[in-house]
Amino acid sequence: MYSFKTEQGKIFHQLAHWTIRLVPLSFVTGSLVALFLWLLDWATHTRWQHLWLLFLLPLAGMLIWALYHYFGRDAEAGNNLVMDEIHEPGGGVPARMTPLVLLGTIITHLFGGSAGREGTAVQMGGSIADIFAKWYRLKKEDRSVLLMCGMAAGFGAVFGTPVAGALFAMEVLFIGRIKYHALIPCLISAVLADIVCSSYGIIHTHYTIHTKIAQTVTTWIPGFSFDLLLLLKVIGAGIAFGLAGMAFARCTHLLKRGWTRLIPAKWLIPVAGGIVIIGGCYALGNFDYLGLGVVNPNGHNSIVSAFTTGGVDAWSWLWKLLFTAVTLSAGFKGGEVTPLFFIGAALGNTIAVLSGAPADLFAGLGFIAVFAAATNTPVACMVMGVELFGGENILYFAVACFTAYYFSGHSGIYKAQRIAVPKIHRK
Amino acid sequence: MYSFKTEQGKIFHQLAHWTIRLVPLSFVTGSLVALFLWLLDWATHTRWQHLWLLFLLPLAGMLIWALYHYFGRDAEAGNNLVMDEIHEPGGGVPARMTPLVLLGTIITHLFGGSAGREGTAVQMGGSIADIFAKWYRLKKEDRSVLLMCGMAAGFGAVFGTPVAGALFAMEVLFIGRIKYHALIPCLISAVLADIVCSSYGIIHTHYTIHTKIAQTVTTWIPGFSFDLLLLLKVIGAGIAFGLAGMAFARCTHLLKRGWTRLIPAKWLIPVAGGIVIIGGCYALGNFDYLGLGVVNPNGHNSIVSAFTTGGVDAWSWLWKLLFTAVTLSAGFKGGEVTPLFFIGAALGNTIAVLSGAPADLFAGLGFIAVFAAATNTPVACMVMGVELFGGENILYFAVACFTAYYFSGHSGIYKAQRIAVPKIHRK
Numbered sequence: 001m002y003s004f005k006t007e008q009g010k011i012f013h014q015l016a017h018w019t020i021r022l023v024p025l026s027f028v029t030g031s032l033v034a035l036f037l038w039l040l041d042w043a044t045h046t047r048w049q050h051l052w053l054l055f056l057l058p059l060a061g062m063l064i065w066a067l068y069h070y071f072g073r074d075a076e077a078g079n080n081l082v083m084d085e086i087h088e089p090g091g092g093v094p095a096r097m098t099p100l101v102l103l104g105t106i107i108t109h110l111f112g113g114s115a116g117r118e119g120t121a122v123q124m125g126g127s128i129a130d131i132f133a134k135w136y137r138l139k140k141e142d143r144s145v146l147l148m149c150g151m152a153a154g155f156g157a158v159f160g161t162p163v164a165g166a167l168f169a170m171e172v173l174f175i176g177r178i179k180y181h182a183l184i185p186c187l188i189s190a191v192l193a194d195i196v197c198s199s200y201g202i203i204h205t206h207y208t209i210h211t212k213i214a215q216t217v218t219t220w221i222p223g224f225s226f227d228l229l230l231l232l233k234v235i236g237a238g239i240a241f242g243l244a245g246m247a248f249a250r251c252t253h254l255l256k257r258g259w260t261r262l263i264p265a266k267w268l269i270p271v272a273g274g275i276v277i278i279g280g281c282y283a284l285g286n287f288d289y290l291g292l293g294v295v296n297p298n299g300h301n302s303i304v305s306a307f308t309t310g311g312v313d314a315w316s317w318l319w320k321l322l323f324t325a326v327t328l329s330a331g332f333k334g335g336e337v338t339p340l341f342f343i344g345a346a347l348g349n350t351i352a353v354l355s356g357a358p359a360d361l362f363a364g365l366g367f368i369a370v371f372a373a374a375t376n377t378p379v380a381c382m383v384m385g386v387e388l389f390g391g392e393n394i395l396y397f398a399v400a401c402f403t404a405y406y407f408s409g410h411s412g413i414y415k416a417q418r419i420a421v422p423k424i425h426r427k
Numbered sequence: 428m429y430s431f432k433t434e435q436g437k438i439f440h441q442l443a444h445w446t447i448r449l450v451p452l453s454f455v456t457g458s459l460v461a462l463f464l465w466l467l468d469w470a471t472h473t474r475w476q477h478l479w480l481l482f483l484l485p486l487a488g489m490l491i492w493a494l495y496h497y498f499g500r501d502a503e504a505g506n507n508l509v510m511d512e513i514h515e516p517g518g519g520v521p522a523r524m525t526p527l528v529l530l531g532t533i534i535t536h537l538f539g540g541s542a543g544r545e546g547t548a549v550q551m552g553g554s555i556a557d558i559f560a561k562w563y564r565l566k567k568e569d570r571s572v573l574l575m576c577g578m579a580a581g582f583g584a585v586f587g588t589p590v591a592g593a594l595f596a597m598e599v600l601f602i603g604r605i606k607y608h609a610l611i612p613c614l615i616s617a618v619l620a621d622i623v624c625s626s627y628g629i630i631h632t633h634y635t636i637h638t639k640i641a642q643t644v645t646t647w648i649p650g651f652s653f654d655l656l657l658l659l660k661v662i663g664a665g666i667a668f669g670l671a672g673m674a675f676a677r678c679t680h681l682l683k684r685g686w687t688r689l690i691p692a693k694w695l696i697p698v699a700g701g702i703v704i705i706g707g708c709y710a711l712g713n714f715d716y717l718g719l720g721v722v723n724p725n726g727h728n729s730i731v732s733a734f735t736t737g738g739v740d741a742w743s744w745l746w747k748l749l750f751t752a753v754t755l756s757a758g759f760k761g762g763e764v765t766p767l768f769f770i771g772a773a774l775g776n777t778i779a780v781l782s783g784a785p786a787d788l789f790a791g792l793g794f795i796a797v798f799a800a801a802t803n804t805p806v807a808c809m810v811m812g813v814e815l816f817g818g819e820n821i822l823y824f825a826v827a828c829f830t831a832y833y834f835s836g837h838s839g840i841y842k843a844q845r846i847a848v849p850k851i852h853r854k
Contacts, residue, residue, distance in 0.1 A: 007836045010851045163825040176607040391818020398590040409434045424437045
């Protein structure tokens, strides 16, 4: 028999404790993410108005290299450093990571690098959390939880998906396992940070899947309305999304090693990366694969346009994959997730055209599933699908994300991720 | 570097293997669940038409006792036996569990016991899975996965919520942890079983939350639309749901011990339980708390009516809790989950009335959160909320389920559940 007073009392005490700890963390992280999103918007619009900024990308890369070289070498490891500190608390996440990654990301996007934004948000959240952990004088275990809360806050606020943010922070540390020791703290911080971020007037891009599956179904048994053919197409697409996620992770890792081998002077690597990006734009004859790619001034080849039939070219997903792998491997900042959304949505669109499936649904599936594959976080991505696109298609979200997760193998974009349960059981 | 051919080849091989294994299991489980739901519907309607059947409840209880006593004593442990076999494969789940629990549940519902249906579905799935495991000659580890698939198939089919079914089977075994080794097999079997069950024309009850939160919001910052007061009410309700889930679990366990202590002759326990139920009905002056409680012929005090303002009495949740605890502790069959839905929805309705919150939303939150608390499966219940009520309110689903999970402590309705990560970290 448990003592009611003791057990529930302890739980209440613990909850109150964490809430008090997390309010300032969430407030600061949410505010910083709002500032970041506002700056990012400014950088993106400025680049659209002044296309010549792209030619300064190699110089911008050198500037980012110099920033990290002179002011924060230990912050270079980014997301992996935050994750390593959660696994095994060590030297801590440096406070300077916040200004560095914020500045680095804005520079990357202003001059046309193809990168994301979640890395920035997660790193800001992580480094702010570590400042608070020192102030609170937390023990090792509680410090880990607080760092996870920082990640959850950053992720939840930057995409406006607090539940996915909380699950992401718990799911990303290990392949194949979620532990619930940080369940409530992560949810509190992600929800609060999202509220704070929204309160500054930040409005997240709205995506819509118009296709209603129930209406497109051909029923052959009375009263039975399930589209088995569509399910098979989703499974096939899920395999493709998994392989795309894996291809992105491997491509980035390979290119990173390639640069280091080919170019001995480290400061020259971002310069070379910038030149490759410029060359790529002229080879393709457009600027569609620069920046975040959420929207595009010409209305074509963007995440939003991928939700409409004919909204992206057949190979858009591959170009975005290559542009992003070059950008990030060369040392530019921002993270991988928004480009992964682009790659997935574009690939989904292409698969929909090829297989005669609804383009908006498959764009949405790719959006979350390639991300699930590259980061090994299928449950968080399924929930993100619900938060972004609504819940009617949760079955397809689950099938696509779980299948993609399964087929991406054990390579992911985060080297600090550990394997708890391998995906292959039989030899 | 991973070898693409080997790793992805193995994954594909493993997937194909499991799919072939799971098709017959899902087909049989889905078909049995359809038969069960059809019989259950028949039993419920028959009881409504012939209210005198209630007076035979004590005799019916004796019949169920005799069935288990003479034909399947080892099947008595029910859900806990299936879970124990997954934890540590031993004597196996007996095949006779399927006809016994099916018959026991139909008898319980025909004569007016207050019970659920998920226990029956999960036990049928588990015992069918064990038959297949023996046919396939599976090793220990694969047999565990197949049993989990049986649970997922039963749960997914009986409620028409395949994604929640798959997550439930993975989440229920341990408090505080999900391991992904059965992710894909559980999803395959839950989805297939649900398709099979639906193909017989089974239509699940449809619940709707009409309240659109965005419309009820009072904004005090331009562009900011978040109802902070509502969030606080949801947290408060989540705590109440958690305590209700805990109260149900403890009440059932306590009553079970109470019966054994008071009544030495085991066959007399269900007789006494039946008499208490009949007495309860006459004390309250209604038959609202018998059976599943999904709908009620008088349109009042049911799960469906709890979604409307004034649809349930203020103490409905407590009566259903007591009726169910008496029914199940006395040896009647069926499971706890649908009564937990009732308790939660009714309590949510009461809290909504008291706090001035939308009744349909709070009924929906209670529906999933009391279940999350009593079974310690917050993520599966959140997903179930999305599958049943749609995705717009996923944030409130998460807050309610996670809070309720947290506050229910470590007692749950399943004794075979193990603790992986305790909910209290500080002493």
